[in-house]
Amino acid sequence: MKYLKLVIQIADEYQEPLIAELFDMGFDGFEQRDDQIITYIQKEYFGISDRERIDMLLAAYPDGGFIESEEVVADQNWNQQWEETIKAQTVGNFFIKPTWSQESVPKHKILLEIDPKMSFGTGYHETTRLILNLLPNVITENDFVIDAGTGTGILSIAAIKLGARHAFAFDIDEWSISNTKENILLNGVDENIDVEKGSSEVLSKQNQADVVLANIERNTILEIFSDLDAALKKGGRLVLSGLLEKDKSSILSALEDNYQIVDIPKENEWIAIQAKKTVS
Known part of the structure; x- marks a missing residue:
């Protein structure tokens, strides 16, 4: 051939x-x-x-x-x-590995078993690592979490394993939706995560969330931000990534009226923004 x-x-x-x-x-x-x-x-x-x-x-x-x-x-x-290039790795509180890896989970680490299959969210990219490092300080017990642009589902799975009650994950790509469903089954959290194909219009059917996660590039975040904002309750926590440092000012401008900035971690040229919603 x-x-x-x-x-x-x-x-x-x-x-x-x-x-x-x-x-x-x-x-x-x-x-x-x-x-x-x-x-x-x-x-x-x-x-x-x-x-x-x-x-x-x-x-x-x-x-x-x-x-x-x-x-x-x-x-x-x-x-x-x-697939053979995808290796197990530790990111903050998490140990991320594909099913074909034989490595043992380090002590006190939370296992995320992720077979990426070409989807974004292997844990190798800086933007995914930035959010995973923030999550233990963001997620509280019984949270309802929205995961926008879910990729492999890694952030939803991590949130559930940190104690969130339920997550709603969505993405515009069919291959991502399929991969996310496979990964939530691998991690035994299929009863805690709903997955739907679409953009932010799918949020109209959801209750307001305690946490909104969005690892998406800047233009898309700005395009759907009003829907993400409407989906987050007052006092809720917002975590954005998929952002370059040069994107910071435009994102902060969108947040300035309704959000308190909590943290802006950086890895190489990439950043994440953690914020708290201050108005209803």
């Missing part, structure tokens, strides 16, 4: 949304490096129109473009190769 290997130049902060687009086009397996994505597709499924579509996608990102493409004659499980 002949595969086409593509090497794409794209900055780290833009890789996850591009991977989602390529996955929908039939690409099978992704390797992320600094400013590069390496991916594969069966050659018979890749035509001129697909190349043009990728060119159009890359035009939306700064400095995005092809480095090279080459034909590979092989019959391999590219997803399996990608």
